[in-house]
Amino acid sequence: MALLQVQNLSVSFDTDEATVGVLDDVTFQLAQGETLGVVGESGCGKSVTSLAIMGLLPKPAGRVTGGEIVFGGDDLLSYRPEQMRNIRGRRISMIFQEPMTALNPVQRIGRQLMETLQLHRPQSNKYEQIEICVELLDRVGIPEPRQRLTEYPHQLSGGMRQRVMIAMALIHVPDILIADEPTTALDVTIQAQILELIEELQRENGMAVIFITHDLAVIAEIADRVVVMYAGRVAEEATALELFSQPLHPYTQGLLNSIPSLGGIPKTQLKTIRGMVPSFANMPSGCRFRNRCERAQQICAQEIPKYFGAKYARSVACHFWQDSVVDVK
């Protein structure tokens, strides 16, 4: 059975003018020990999905309007706030893109770590706690961990701050680690370090990881299975191998074609997806990608494409996905 099951999840946000549906009918599963990549451009709803799982949607603007999130046999959406608090940080942890905004700038690293520790292990005394913190920081590869405890977040580099965040997420080894663009603000060499660290911790602890990013190349490196999101819906879901060798949704194909490759010929025109992501207030009817799609026909404006189980463990939301099977290079 799947560890986490997101079923037909819909989320809407109230704005001054209207209520906009940000997630529409999002469905995916996460198996034990698996790395699920969630990829899409800004505004596609990938972060909102993770916030909904954590029960951290901004209130009162954000509301879950339908669907369920099943974890450990229960629907997380039915949990009371204090029940959710027991899940967060213990069973599901999260790390964010910019650790500088997630860490308190006026508190020392040690105090912040110990605060979390106290919440989860209130029985231990202060000296034990310090030792645990040192151990944790050492585990995530921070040099001179004892000294770091007395430092403030701004004294650390971006990569180090992200490591502190990971250490905090690992105080209780969670069942699921949600990583929301954890390497986007980092340099490639530091990104490689953090990816390595996450993979290593996963091997050790057997936790499942939901890795959210806009970078397809990072997904290719780390994910077992991939969910491609577009404008609040799932466009395609497949294993990483299948997705990159045979993308079925025209959006996935467009994305893959528009990244310049290292082996490509310099100074040639890149392939692009025409137009831009529609705003939530102004969504096209039917398939939300149809205005930018070369394959679009009348039916695309009338009917929302259903998820076709194109193959085992693979689905795609396109009326004409079969055309891609022929298209493949």
Add this chain to the structure above:
Amino acid sequence: MSFLARLGGGCQMNDIKKRNEIDSENVTENEIYIENVSYIPPLLEVQGLTKLFPVKQGIIPRTVGQVHAVDDISFTLERGETLGLVGESGCGKSTVGKSLLRLVQPTHGSVMFEGRDIVGMNRGELRALRRDVQIIFQDPFESLNSRHTVRKILSEPFIIHRRGLKAEEKQKDEQGTEAERKQNETLSPKAEREKKVCELLNRVGLDESAANRYPHEFSGGQRQRIGIARAIALKPKLIVCDEAVSALDVSVQSQIVNLLLDLQQEMDLALIFIAHDLAVVKHVSDKIAVMYLGQIVETSTSEDIYRAPKHPYTEALISAIPVADPTRRPDRIVLKGDVPSPIFPPSGCRFHTRCRYALPRCSEETPLLELATDNSSGGSAACFFWEDLKLPHSQTKEIASK
């Protein structure tokens, strides 16, 4: 000096005029050597560029140290060419870009644009320079005035620079048929600007109605198009793109890259393309300079640098780039630790603290950027052992062959 001559190679036999314009004070050793041959200076020639930022401390601020943001770098750029500057954050690549427009004042060194040194220019000269050299920033939202309409933003360059425009340049500006020129002459300055703004908007792929709107009404990609329109308004010869596509989504990024490539071809633009995304840099550049802690550690053509990196840092940087192909999960070369502080850069080779090939000599002597050419590739590298190392690591080779 030899690598400079090689990279630049701006010698031509047929134009004495430009040569004579060079102020005799500014004639450097390099130029004397070729004095007998008539010489067109390259579009841009940077020599020994250094920028130190003072570190101040105390209630009465006292300088207690210096950040070596850019330390003695040199390169040349020809007309219509693209130089990619890559490196991690804090390596000084943006400072280099800003120095070229003198948005920061270099501490030492010279920046020669068409044979004129911009370091000593006065305000009037700088204004004239900025007609030829423009910059596009990473976040167009911060670089566009949010209280001005797009029309105002795009007409400003014409208002500022029209006044000082010489008659001949004006003529050059208004190429076209006799009838068109006549029509242009009858236009009032305001109507003329209006026409130019529409042309610019069309050129960068925006609707003419965009002129009446404000920057916040546009998406990131569209705002970057406005930034580009403003940069090309005065038909510059060089544009510095400082992380110009880094903040954009992939599908939009490719549109902007294509636009820049188009414009470059159309206007014979030279570009300095500063970015941390090596795949994008490789795609747009003719040659690439890799920077580490304020210094250039390797220069090469964009083909060679990925196929055959010479410097261990370049090799590590390339191996760290994720590749969109799950069948090839590489053994990344994971560099240990962070970039050292530029206030106290390491002795000798600045990369020796993180280099997996480092030997005692590396911390004692400073390697110079020297020609590093073997049978299959050119370029230059600042490493004592580039020949012995026989880079690249097999994995990097594999990426390049893909």
